Amino acid sequence: MLKKINFTVNGKTESMEIDVGETLLEILRERLHLTGVKKGCAVGECGACTVLIDGTPTNSCIYLAVWADGREIVTVEGIAKGGVLSKLQKAFIAEGAIQCGYCTPGFVVTGTAMVESGKHYSREEVKQELAGHLCRCTGYQNIIRAVMKALKQ
Ligand code: FES
Ligand code: FES
Structure with a gap:
């Protein structure tokens, strides 16, 4: 069954007809070519x-595209503004928190929500917030350092 949805992606309004079985991941990658959004496990385990x-x-x-109707989506492509990396993205580079980079967009998106929340996080709380993200290169220590650095700035 097809349904028309309207939503905002990285500040741009999008309108499209989708199959109700399609996931938001499929729409973002295959129709909008936002390939910074990575497909890993496809079952909600890796982030x-x-x-x-x-x-x-x-x-x-694991989020159906129909549920995105009327919502505001931000992908990793929408984090840098005007070609300028965010303080979190700069911290990832400074701390060497990127190896193969496959997990990086997910960590950056979750880390951005943490930084923008304005809340204080202890190291333990940072680890808990990032627990839904798997890094196959096991670069967790540098990733945690990068997020802590951006949170302190
Ligand atoms: S690809 Fe979505 S959680 Fe792994
Ligand atoms: S840097 Fe390779 S999976 Fe995390």
């Missing part, structure tokens, strides 16, 4: 596909 939906980090692989 590679994380995007912000109305400001909340969400696994787009």
Whole structure:
């Protein structure tokens, strides 16, 4: 069954007809070519596909595209503004928190929500917030350092 949806992606209004069985991940990657959104496990376990939906980090692989109707989506492509990396993205580079980079978009999206929340996080709380993200290169220490650095700035 087809349904028309309207939503905002990285500040741009999108309108399209989708099959009700399609996931948001499929729409973002295959129709809008936002390939920074990665497909890992496809069952909500690894966090590679994380995007912000109305400001909340969400696994787009288990989120139906029809649910995005009327919502505001931000992908990793929408984090840098005017070609300038965010302080979190700069911290990832400074701390060497990127190896193969497959998990990085998901960590950056969740980390951005943490930074933008303005809340204070202890190291333990940072680890808990990032627990839904798997890094196959096991670069967790550098990733946690990068997020802590951006939170302190
Ligand atoms: S691809 Fe979505 S959680 Fe792994
Ligand atoms: S940097 Fe390779 S999976 Fe995390």
